[in-house]
Structures are given as structure tokens and as C-alpha cells.
Amino acid sequence: MSASIPHGIPTHWYNIAADLPVAPPPHLHPGTREPVTPEDLAGLFPSGLIAQEAATERYIEIPEPIRQAYATWRPAPLIRAREYERALGTPARIYVKYEGVSPVGSHKTNTAIAQAYYNAQDGVTKLTTETGAGQWGSALSFACAQFGIDLEVWQVAASYHSKPYRRYLIETYGGRVHPSPSPLTEVGRELLAADPDTPGSLGIAVSEAVEVAAADVNTRYALGSVLNHVVLHQTVIGQEAVEQLQTAGETGADAVFGCAGGGSNLAGLAFPFLREVLTAGAETKLFAVEPAACPSITRGEYRYDHGDLAGLTPLLKMHTLGQDFIPDPIHAGGLRYHGMAPLLSHTVELGHVQGLAIDQRDAFAAGVEFARAQGIVPAPEASHAIAAAAAYARELTEPEVIVIGLSGHGQLDLPAYHSYLSGDLDSTAPQD
Numbered sequence: 316m317s318a319s320i321p322h323g324i325p326t327h328w329y330n331i332a333a334d335l336p337v338a339p340p341p342h343l344h345p346g347t348r349e350p351v352t353p354e355d356l357a358g359l360f361p362s363g364l365i366a367q368e369a370a371t372e373r374y375i376e377i378p379e380p381i382r383q384a385y386a387t388w389r390p391a392p393l394i395r396a397r398e399y400e401r402a403l404g405t406p407a408r409i410y411v412k413y414e415g416v417s418p419v420g421s422h423k424t425n426t427a428i429a430q431a432y433y434n435a436q437d438g439v440t441k442l443t444t445e446t447g448a449g450q451w452g453s454a455l456s457f458a459c460a461q462f463g464i465d466l467e468v469w470q471v472a473a474s475y476h477s478k479p480y481r482r483y484l485i486e487t488y489g490g491r492v493h494p495s496p497s498p499l500t501e502v503g504r505e506l507l508a509a510d511p512d513t514p515g516s517l518g519i520a521v522s523e524a525v526e527v528a529a530a531d532v533n534t535r536y537a538l539g540s541v542l543n544h545v546v547l548h549q550t551v552i553g554q555e556a557v558e559q560l561q562t563a564g565e566t567g568a569d570a571v572f573g574c575a576g577g578g579s580n581l582a583g584l585a586f587p588f589l590r591e592v593l594t595a596g597a598e599t600k601l602f603a604v605e606p607a608a609c610p611s612i613t614r615g616e617y618r619y620d621h622g623d624l625a626g627l628t629p630l631l632k633m634h635t636l637g638q639d640f641i642p643d644p645i646h647a648g649g650l651r652y653h654g655m656a657p658l659l660s661h662t663v664e665l666g667h668v669q670g671l672a673i674d675q676r677d678a679f680a681a682g683v684e685f686a687r688a689q690g691i692v693p694a695p696e697a698s699h700a701i702a703a704a705a706a707y708a709r710e711l712t713e714p715e716v717i718v719i720g721l722s723g724h725g726q727l728d729l730p731a732y733h734s735y736l737s738g739d740l741d742s743t744a745p746q747d
């Protein structure tokens with residue numbers, strides 16, 4: 316008998332596309348502007364993920380080896396934040412869905428394991444990727460170690476230099492890391508020639524990783540957010556949370572808050588709640604909380620744009636600040652992306668999810684208050700969701716149920732907390 320998988324880990328990923336009244340717009344080929352075909356994507360992604368990118372079925376079974384890997388940290392806890400409720404003086408019952416229990420401390424492992432698995436299934440021996448603060452890079456490095464795949468990572472230069480610990484984590488699991496832009500790619504060389512001191516951006520790092528993968532038949536590329544298959548993998552978060560709320564004696568949630576960089580953890584948490592809204596008459600408000608420094612939903616346009624600076628990726632219909640937008644180097648590195656997941660953008664357009672922007676100082680203030688109440692130091696990204704939920708909870712006069720996506724812990728972000736506590740942190744909304 317195979318080792319048993321604990322009860323409470325979902326058996327399927329949930330595909331919101333099956334329940335939406337209007338199908339999400341397809342990705343387009345960057346050259347022809349026609350809908351991308353599986354063949355167009357074959358040089359970049361393995362077949363299992365390409366199929367999921369265009370999937371229309373409601374549930375997709377999670378292969379046993381992935382569920383086995385999930386079982387080392389899932390189901391992730393849903394924690395009633397009673398001390399934080401008291402600190403806020405709110406009548407709300409606040410629950411946090413805590414993804415910081417994964418081996419690398421964030422939700423990224425949920426898709427990293429799945430992506431490494433499907434690449435290994437296709438015999439792929441090497442992956443390339445980008446990373447901001449290093450959360451995605453470390454998650455994929457861990458996953459590649461599980462499935463015997465080599466990994467090369469382009470890390471946004473600002474983070475590479477100022478936040479070395481996750482880089483060390485990537486290296487510990489066996490991945491190789493380059494600061495981006497790097498002299499190793501055409502895109503990188505061009506950008507370095509124009510400005511040797513550029514802080515870099517996720518859009519640039521994606522271009523470098525895609526360029527290298529496209530040039531080698533045995534190498535594929537992996538993206539840590541934004542794409543439909545990534546959002547799909549993250550729905551384990553929300554499916555668990557819906558069930559755990561019931562176990563806690565709640566009939567559902569009134570409001571769900573998650574931080575949104577590329578949109579994957581928020582969508583992964585929110586879409587199973589949205590399923591209840593679309594199919595079972597639930598009345599849950601869903602909030603995507605982004606940084607004021609990189610406000611794709613609240614200040615971007617909804618249009619086709621590239622996922623990277625050089626325009627090598629398919630065109631994605633999404634909320635975007637433009638493929639060449641380089642946000643200020645705020646401490647929530649995981650939120651510094653110019654675009655938003657097409658599936659999430661689509662649900663925003665349909666009116667199911669609302670965007671909110673939070674200044675990073677308000678996020679850190681909330682993160683510190685939360686840490687002092689509950690003990691968990693939130694990732695700066697997640698603190699944006701906490702700040703928005705706190706503002707909502709403080710206004711309530713009647714009890715409501717609030718769920719906050721705590722996408723990761725902030726144990727490797729303590730220098731950023733130190734800056735905040737020393738009064739050195741800037742307010743950073745883009746000027747226009």
C-alpha cells in the first residue's frame with residue numbers, strides 16, 4: 316500500500332474558467348496576434364502545463380506524486396486571529412490562511428512542485444526562471460531538487476544585491492543564480508549598455524530566462540505567477556480554506572483579502588470562494604490588494620500586453636502598467652510585476668473581484684501590529700492584504716467573517732522590517 320495522504324489535501328485543482336459566464340480571452344501569439352496553439356508553446360513549457368493553460372474542465376486531478384509532496388506541509392493551517400481581532404477592536408472574526416508553513420516559507424511551492432513534476436514527466440533536464448525577492452526562485456529550486464532537474468535563475472538585480480538570503484537558499488537547493496539584467500543574454504547586454512546601474516525588473520528577468528530556454532531544446536522555462544496553470548495550482552489554498560471555515564463552524568466568508576503581484580496567491584485563495592458565489596449563491600466580497608508602487612489593477616489598463624520587457628512571451632489580456640514599467644524597488648519584491656494574471660483580470664472586469672492599493676509604510680505598520688498580536692511575522696507582500704483587511708475590519712459595527720491570505724512569512728525580510736522600524740522606509744506611489 317502506498318503511504319496515505321492526509322485528509323484535507325484537495326484531490327483536484329479547481330478551474331474557475333468552467334464557472335464564469337464569459338470565457339476568458341485567449342493568449343495571443345506575439346508575432347501573428349492569433350490565439351496561441353499548443354505547438355507555439357511547446358518550446359517553452361511541458362505538455363501537461365500547456366494543456367492546463369487552455370483547460371475548460373472544472374476540476375483537474377492532482378497527480379499522486381504532487382499530492383505526496385504537498386503532504387509534507389499541506390493542508391496549510393487556517394488560523395483564527397483572535398489576538399489581532401482584539402488589537403483592532405473589531406467585531407469581525409478574522410481567519411488567516413497561512414502558506415508560510417511550506418519548506419521555503421510561501422505559497423510558491425504549490426505550483427513549483429507541480430511545474431517540476433510535469434517537466435520531469437516530459438524528460439526535461441533543465442529549467443530557467445526569473446525571481447524577484449527570491450521566493451519563486453527558492454521554491455522552484457527546492458522542487459527541481461525533488462525531481463532531478465537543473466535550474467538557472469535570473470534574479471532582479473535590486474533584490475540580488477540587497478536581499479542575499481533567498482539567493483543562498485536557491486543555491487542550497489542546487490540552483491544557479493544570476494543578477495538581472497545579466498551579460499549572459501542579448502536583452503541583458505543591451506540594458507546594461509544603456510544603464511549599468513539599472514535595478515532590473517521582473518519583466519526584464521523573464522525575458523532573460525525565456526531567451527535562454529528558447530535557445531536550448533532540452534531546457535524549458537517556468538513562470539511563478541500570472542499564467543492560468545499557475546493560478547490553477549494555487550487553488551489548493553482556497554479549496555482547503557473553504558472546507559476549514561466550515562470545520563470552524565462558519566457558513567462562509569463575508570470578505571476575502573489577498574495580496575496581488577502577479578495574482579496567483581489571491582486567485583488561488585479567492586476562486587474557490589468565487590465558485591460558491593457563482594454556483595451556490597454565496598455573497599463573498601473578494602479583494603486583490605496591490606502595492607501603491609505597482610498598481611496594475613487600480614491604475615493600469617486592461618489590454619493585451621507582453622509578460623516580459625522584450626516581448627518574447629505570448630500576449631496576455633490583463634491589467635498592466637506596460638511591459639517596460641519598472642517599479643520602485645519596494646520591499647515587497649514579490650509584488651513588483653507590471654501585469655496581473657489574465658484570469659484574475661477577467662474576474663475583475665466581470666465585477667467579481669475588487670482591486671485596492673496600499674502604501675508600503677501602511678503595509679509594514681499592519682505587518683508589525685499583526686506580528687505583535689499573533690507572533691507570525693508576515694511577508695511584506697502579505698502585509699498589504701493585512702493592512703487592507705484591517706481597514707475594513709475597523710469600520711465594521713456588526714460581526715463578519717474575514718479571510719486573509721497570508722502568502723508567506725517574513726523571517727528573511729527582517730532587514731526590511733528593521734528599515735521600517737528605524738523610520739527609513741519611503742512612501743512609493745508612482746508620479747504621473
Ligand SMILES: *Cc1c(COP(=O)(O)O)cnc(C)c1O
Binds near residue numbers: 575650
Ligand atoms: C511571490 C509572492 C507574492 C506575489 O505573487 P502572486 O502571484 O501575486 O501571489 C505574494 N506573496 C508572497 C509571499 C510571494 O512570495
